[in-house]
Amino acid sequence: MLGSTSCSQQQSQELIHLQSDPPVAGELQHHQLLLTCARYISQTNFTAAHRIATILSANSSPSGDSSERLIHSFTKALSLRLHPPSPNNNNIITENDDAILHASYLSLNQVTPFIRFSHLTANQxxxxxxxxxxxNNIHILDFDIMHGFQWPPLMQAIADRHPPPTLRITATGTNINHLRITGDRLAKFxxxxxxxxxxxxxxxxxxNNNNDNxxxxxxxxxxxxxxxxAVLILPNETLAVNCVLxxxxxxxxxxxxxxxxxxxKSMNPKVVTLAENEANHNNSIFISRFNEALNYYTAVFDSxxxxLPPNSRERAEVEQVWFGREIADIVAAEGEHRRARHERFLSWEMMMRIAGFQNVRxxxxxxxxxxxxxRLHYPSQGYNLEVVNDCFFLGWQNQPLFSVSSWH
Structure with missing residues (x-):
């Protein structure tokens, strides 16, 4: 009982110190406040967490510098965890958000190297x-084809061969209209x-529907x-399976x-391409998952x-919709409701080997x-490429962000 009183007094002193300080200005102070708020949540001290979230809200902006924008996204996520939506709407990403997510994916592909890097490396x-x-016949099984941006460069490459091979794409998705539009676009090309x-x-x-368990x-x-x-696999074709994000x-x-x-594996593909976020956002311990996400998205927002220019509309869309929703899901959702469950390459390597696959160099x-x-499209010294265990890693500064590997 005495220890509990002492802990409560310490928390009160921390809150008084935070509220008496001038407005938070430094990135390090932002991170400390976020981590303190997350720690209070993990201790179920929601009153203290709410007070810090209020301070953070007053010192962040979706239109400020990268630190302010990051703090804005994480504060929204923490507030959502403190005040969760109704049980009938407990998923961060829902079916009704398809159009918004597809639009933000367009911007993500345009203003960052993440998607292009994954597509280019997988295509090679x-x-x-x-x-x-x-x-001389190619069959690609593409999981979640989205807009099909990956395939025109590959189609151009195989069309230049003599004789050019035939190409068949089996494309998966959750919206038949999007699939048909993508198919028509690729067919015209x-x-x-x-x-x-x-x-x-x-x-x-x-x-991303209302599954609850x-x-x-x-x-x-x-x-x-x-x-x-039901996917038809012909004996005279090379099968490639594409799994990007x-x-x-x-x-x-x-x-x-x-x-x-x-x-x-049983479909006997010649190659399986795999691209994933290089982060452990699947930790069941909230404070560990939060700290991992904070470090990861700090690098993303810094990149x-x-x-990109300060007034970039595309950047705002990518940060607030694509990455913002990932942050909200990682931070605010818990248990089976959490959808953004990224894991590092070492985890994927283990699962692929268990399933019978081997690395392709x-x-x-x-x-x-x-x-x-x-170098041509993103001429910043901050991006770096590394090759480890036959896997490509794209990172910003010293933080790996995405991995691409191939398997057989």
């Missing part, structure tokens, strides 16, 4: 797998190249596995994710600050291409 791995194959091309949409269940999530994975059984959403049930990986040419992409 696919091209090299094709070169090692004796077939293939026609302009004189490339024989076929597109097959494969509608999958939505993973792991059993529902497991049923989603079961449904995906069953629908993959996709598989992490199934980490809520690791056993089911491993079943999905084994199903993909945007260094490479990415070529020196792929590394040269990735470096050229950064």
């Amino acid at each position: 791995a696919i091209l090299e797998a094709i070169d090692q194959s004796h077939h 293939a026609h302009s190249l004189g490339l024989t091309f076929r597109f097959f949409p494969l509608l999958l269940p939505h993973t 792991m059993n529902d999530e497991a049923e989603t994975v079961n449904a995906i596995i069953n629908r993959l059984s 996709y598989l992490h959403r199934f980490l809520v049930n690791r056993d089911k994710l491993c079943l999905l990986l084994r199903k993909i 945007l600050e260094a490479t 990415l070529s020196p040419f792929a590394l040269t291409q990735a470096k050229l992409l950064l």
Whole structure:
């Protein structure tokens, strides 16, 4: 009882000190306040956490510098955790947000190297797998194709070959209209190249719906596995499976994710490309997950600050919608409701090996291409590329942000 009183007195003194200080100005002070607020939440001292969140709100802005914008996003997430939505709307990302998320994805692809780096490196791995194959027909199974930005450069590359191979894409998604629009766009581009091309949409269940427990999530994975059984695999074609920023959403049930990986392995692909956030946002301990997210997104926001003008509309959209929603989900959601479950490459490496896959070494040419992409389009000294265990890592300063690897 005496220890509890002492702890309460210490917290009160901390709050008095914080409230008596002048407005917070430094990034280090911002981070300290955020961590203190998160610590109070982990201790269920919601009154103290709310007071600090109020101080943070007064000292942050979505239109300030990178530190202020970061503090704004994390404060919103902490406030959402302190005042969660109703039980009928307990997911941070919902089906109704498809249009907003697709628009922010367009901006993400335009103003950051993250998506282009993943696509470019994955495409090179696919091209090299094709070169090692004796077939002149290519089949790509693309999980969550989105707008299909990845494929025109690859289509151009294979169209220049003599004779050009045929290309078939089986594209998964959760919105049939988006899939059809993407398919029509790619078909027109293939026609302009004189490339024989076929597109097959494969509608999958939505993973960001109102599922409230792991059993529902497991049923989603079961449904995906069953629908993959309907994918036609021809004996005279090279199969490539593309998983860019996709598989992490199934980490809520690791056993089911491993079943999905084994199903993909059973399809006998020549190559599987894998791109994921290089972070551990799947820690069940809130304060550890929060600290990891704070370090990770500090680097992300700093990279945007260094490479984009202050009034960039696209940057604001990427920060507030794409990354802002990731932050909100990592910080505010808990248990089975949390969807953003990124893990580091070492974890993916273990799961891929358990499923029967082996690393495919990415070529020196792929590394040269990735470096050229950064130098030409994102000429900042802050971005860096590293190769570890046959995996490419794109980072900002000393913080790895994304990994791309290929498997067979």
